[in-house]
Amino acid sequence: MANPAGSLVAAVGLLALTSSIALAEGVVHVYNWSDYIDEEILSDFEQETGIKVVYDVFDSNDILETKLLTGGTGYDVVVPTGTFLNRQIQAGVFQPLDKSKLPNIANMDPAIMKRVAIHDPDNKYAVNYMWGTTGIGYNVDKIKERMPDAPVDSWRMIFDPEVVSKFADCGIQILDAADELIPAALNYIGENPDSHDPDVIAKAEPVLKAIRPYISKFHSSEYISALANGDICLAVGWSGDVLQARDRAAEAGNNVSVEYTIPKEGTLMWFDNLAIPADAPHPDNALAFINYLMRPEVIAKATNYVYYANGNKASKSLVDPEVTGDPAIYPSDEVVDRLYVTTPYDRKSQRIVTRLWTNLKANQ
Amino acid sequence: MNTGKRPVAAYVDRQASTPPGGRLESVHRAMMAYRVYRWFALIGDKFGISGQTLVIAIPFIWLLLFFLAPFLIVLKISFAEPLTAIPPYSQLWQWDGETLAIHLNLYNYIFLGEDDLYWRAYLSSIRIAGISALLTLLVGYPLAYAMARAPASWRPTLVMLVILPFWTSFLIRVYAWIGILKPEGLLNLLLSWLGLIDQPLTILNTNTAVYIGIVYSYLPFMVLPLYANLEKMDLSLLEAAADLGCRPIKAFWLVTVPLSVPGIIGGLLLVFIPAVGEFVIPDLLGGSETLMIGKTLWSEFFNNRDWPLSSAVTVILLGILLVPIVYFQRQQAKAAERA
DSSP states (O other): OHHHHHHHHHHHHHHHHHHHHHHHTTEEEEEEETTOSOHHHHHHHHHHHOOEEEEEEESOHHHHHHHHHHOOOOOSEEOOBHHHHHHHHHTTOBOOOOGGGOGGGGGBOHHHHHHHTTTSGGGOSEEEEEEEEEEEEEEHHHHHHHOTTOOTTSTHHHHOHHHHGGGGGGOEEEOSOHHHHHHHHHHHTTSOTTOOOHHHHHTHHHHHHHHGGGOOEEOSSHHHHHHHHTSOSEEEEEHHHHHHHHHHHHHHTSSOOEEEEOOTTOOBEEEEEEEOBTTOSOHHHHHHHHHHHTSHHHHHHHHHHHOOEESBGGGGGGSOHHHHTOTTTSOOHHHHHHOBOOOOOOHHHHHHHHHHHHHHHHTO | OHHHHHHHHHHHHHHHHSOOOHHHHHHHHHHHHHHHHHHHHHHHHHHTOOHHHHHHHHHHHHHIIIIIHHHHHHHHHHTSOBOSSSSSBOOSEEEOSSOEEEOOOOHHHHHHHHOHHHHHHHHHHHHHHHHHHHHHHHHHHHHHHHHHHSOTTTHHHHHHHHHGGGGSOHHHHHHHHHHHHSTTSHHHHHHHHTTSOSSOOOOTTSHHHHHHHHHHHHHHHHHHHHHHHHHHSOTHHHHHHHHTTOOHHHHIIIIIHHHTHHHHHHHHHHHHHHHHTOOHHHHHHSOTTOOOHHHHHHIIIIISOOHHHHHHHHHHHHHHHHHHHHHHHHHHHHHHHHO
């Protein structure tokens, strides 16, 4: 019995070994957000370098982080958002980027790199892929019908009970992201949105509770199709996602028109970044992939597809004027000045934030 | 591996060459079972274990590997402290060659007792699962009854029809209910077309939608044990009741229902137990106020990244579920004794 079992193990081991040798040369495992790249870029990269791209997607930072903290994911390139990147660096998840293998980093926008450095000091572990804002998506006609002078460019749309109550009947969804909505509520009442002080965080609670009765759902992706289909008329969502809803509605020709605004009081500016896990099996291929994505023409193609701004300065002239001219995607410098960046909560404040959020959602 | 193939191959061969006939088939089935048994006995002999022990041991090994071992890992993590590291929790013991330092963190369990959120979530899950199980029984019993009393030639088809939805992904079936229940969905369109309502009903994103989702998804788990029970029922008992002047409806309550109690309990538990921990249905169909332990566990694990606390929540949940499982086991044992 021992012999056949032993030889079986040996055979499987040998198989694994040969296959890993065969694949080691030419493969890169990428784990990115869903709907976040023009897939032509992947096939172009494969054709040019001979490195095969195994592409896998997620739809929440929490899932990515849980996988990374479990270890041994087998991914070579992952795309965490700034605050998550920050904590994952502390947990020792990533390997420092070998900048000598990333010559295209010269194309990056120093202003964006500086903001990303809040999460990743000296830009040691990550380079920016895309960035965006958290703002307001709305159904133009349904809002106009109910309130012709609706303050669509202000957080009053969401946080002023008198305004938001007018739209309760046509459906309101809010991102299920406590770490984005609590800062937004704090910012609305003039507090520091990035505060980790429990007493300050607590001030967000009455603001959110006052509008809770009008919210139909807290969800981080459903609003895309709900806005596009006209099932809801107001949402707090991510810029590119709302713009995707706008395009889907236009394509469907269902007389739904969706718009996105960056509230004038300022909102969260977030960054999704490319990083390499410490235990990545093919770090060199990962560097080649990241370097490829930093080519101006490549990342411009991605932006044209996903409607998010990228952190690559050299690419801006190559992006469709329609996209660069859209203030919802590339806001003016004046608007950018009002955007804020948040840092990750420590364990204690994280628990307070999650608890506040759970209570809010459960309407307790 | 050859030894393993032989009984099955023999069975298939025999199946192919045997004309259909109940008795012959059962003989072959017994022969096949015997061959499998011989195979186990053969392996057992090599290790000096009797075939019988080996056959009994297999389900135990299965439980050990896929239930007990993972549970012990969860139990271990529930006594750890959360860390920002890989893995995100502390180790329970450290051995430096001389001293063994064991670090048991009981705070997670204390915290669960202090914060009423978890108890509200447990209670609300039990309530939702309990009500859903009863609703499933109300829908499932007539269905199973009709199936069991249908002509024998129809029954396999009917059973097939009950199982058929499983061939479509569970997720897609639950998702489809969004299209039916939403304000401008099929149900509201139908009702307003019939003139029954003039304002669309708000069903999606409420607890009602969760009940509908659970009853729909778990119906086969109720119907199948009930059907198995009702089909085996001795119909001559009903004849006897009729002979003694009992009306069919009364006979149903006095004879059929009491005899089907094991099926009812089995069905209720098969619906109740998975429904308590249900995550997908409340997430897709439920509203934000739908508080269920599955969702609480999710936010503890993914949003707070507190593996130890979520493990503690799981350990307690298992404790809560163990009560009905043990009760069910006892009932079954009793029923077996009576039979």
